[in-house]
Every structure is written in C-alpha cells, then in structure tokens.
Amino acid sequence: MPKLAKRMKKLVETRPNEALPLSEAVTALKKFDGTRFDQSVEVSMRLGVDPTQADQIIRGSIVLPHGIGKEQRIVVFAKGPMAEAAKEAGADEVGDEDLAKKIQGGWTDFDVCIAAT
Numbered sequence: 001m002p003k004l005a006k007r008m009k010k011l012v013e014t015r016p017n018e019a020l021p022l023s024e025a026v027t028a029l030k031k032f033d034g035t036r037f038d039q040s041v042e043v044s045m046r047l048g049v050d051p052t053q054a055d056q057i058i059r060g061s062i063v064l065p066h067g068i069g070k071e072q073r074i075v076v077f078a079k080g081p082m083a084e085a086a087k088e089a090g091a092d093e094v095g096d097e098d099l100a101k102k103i104q105g106g107w108t109d110f111d112v113c114i115a116a117t
Contacts, residue, residue: 086114
C-alpha cells in the first residue's frame with residue numbers, strides 16, 4: 001500500500017464508510033477542502049438489470065453542466081465571409097495560408113481545428 005500524505009490520511013478518516021443517498025453524498029463532497037489538482041469521484045449504482053440480455057445493456061455518457069472546466073482553443077481555416085463568421089462565433093485564430101504556415105512552423109497551441117469552405 002502506498003504511503004499516504006498527512007492530508008490524505010485526514011480525508012480518509014473523515015469520509016463516510018457507508019453508501020449514501022445522492023443528496024447526502026453531494027453534501028459530504030462539498031465539505032472536503034479544495035486541492036491544487038483535479039479531484040475525481042467514483043459513483044456506483046445498482047440498476048437491477050441483467051447485462052447478459054441484449055435489451056438491458058446499459059451504455060451512455062453525460063455532459064457536465066460546466067464542461068470539463070477547460071476552455072477550448074479553436075482555430076479555423078477560412079477566408080472571406082466565412083472568416084468573419086468564424087471570428088464572430090468566437091474562434092481564437094482565423095486564417096488561411098498564413099495560419100497553415102504558422103502551424104507548419106510548429107505552433108500547436110490549439111485544441112480544435114476547423115476547415116470552412
């Protein structure tokens with residue numbers, strides 16, 4: 001077992017050991033101090049389904065209400081009226097051949113790249 005820091009030992013001692021209803025679990029989570037790293041929460045649910053039956057297989061994903069907390073940096077390859085529309089829509093960088101040269105030069109400070117014609 002890895003060695004725990006003082007702060008982690010304190011959190012382990014104060015956390016509830018039993019399963020909690022959702023409202024109580026959220027209240028308990030909010031009591032923990034903030035940290036300098038991204039925290040995670042594991043949620044387990046008993047759904048009462050038989051996963052061997054094809055019509056009862058559970059798959060899904062959720063969209064968090066505030067995203068993942070990271071701003072997406074978007075670049076758009078466009079010219080003319082499409083470039084203006086991209087700027088109005090909130091693109092961080094808009095360009096054509098000049099943007100391509102910038103990226104070929106090694107600039108990769110963006111998350112999403114869109115090409116508009």
